[in-house]
């Protein structure tokens with residue numbers, strides 16, 4: 001029986017490394033997990049460590065993992081000690097099985113529990129636990145769509161998001177290669193906060209009806225599918241944000257997102273804060289009135305790249321990050337000893353505008369219209385067709 005289980009494990013791991021449909025996603029990537037409780041909510045799992053079978057883990061049971069003083073994982077199952085390990089794997093018995101994770105981060109800070117399906121590898125890294133979820137792309141996408149778009153969108157919008165998120169996952173499989181997984185679960189890659197719990201038929205259908213579809217260019221090269229919440233009416237070019245010009249991402253007008261929830265924002269900062277920023281970091285002589293005036297009355301009808309001066313200026317992305325602004329697309333207006341920043345959009349503004357795409361859906365446009373509007377020069381292909389660079 002143990003031999004059979006080992007054979008099963010070898011076949012299983014072999015499939016993971018060879019099958020491009022399987023993703024390895026680092027979960028709770030933003031948290032420093034010291035202790036983890038795991039509940040089997042549905043079905044059963046097998047616990048292994050380095051090819052050795054340890055125990056069955058079935059519905060209603062709990063595991064507790066923490067790191068001991070020598071950096072090993074101390075594992076108990078329903079209170080019974082099972083051993084000390086460097087790494088543990090949890091394999092589901094069927095694809096319907098799922099678990100609930102209850103982590104605690106440093107200083108006993110509780111992290112919100114989440115449910116996950118698929119298999120897991122839990123490793124001791126220093127005095128922390130690293131958790132990697134092995135998941136099929138289409139199941140991962142359900143979790144991504146629920147996390148990135150919520151559960152109340154129209155089916156046509158889910159089709160759009162499914163295609164760009166599926167393409168993003170394919171394009172970025174190497175993003176965390178050095179760390180031993182494909183993607184993290186934070187917005188650095190794509191938000192993936194656990195198993196989708198079936199709340200929206202439209203979400204499920206949006207993924208199923210675009211099964212395997214991805215965006216490529218006319219030579220079947222992978223197509224980068226960046227997106228942000230709201231472009232503020234004009235998309236940004238990639239070199240305005242990342243110092244790298246991608247020719248398919250020329251700035252364009254977007255009227256579909258103009259009157260939406262996140263199309264406008266306002267924020268006050270003090271004149272003193274702004275002047276300190278431009279003088280301390282960029283050495284502008286703020287005793288000169290012309291520089292103070294330029295900063296206090298900075299105007300941006302169309303997106304600019306720099307603050308104050310067109311070429312010797314301060315990258316607007318630096319202003320955004322210094323003052324924690326929703327976008328780089330803003331104008332300044334002096335009000336007493338403060339500056340009123342009036343901004344447009346939310347996010348970097350490159351590529352697809354999520355609220356614009358939702359606006360297009362409301363107007364009756366379909367997912368192919370929406371993708372070709374935001375991703376000029378792209379076309380749809382299928383993951384089963386070879387794609388360059390994947």
Ligand SMILES: [Zn+2]
Nearest residue numbers: 183184188189
């Ligand atoms: Zn990442």
Ligand SMILES: [Zn+2]
Nearest residue numbers: 231257353356
């Ligand atoms: Zn937009």
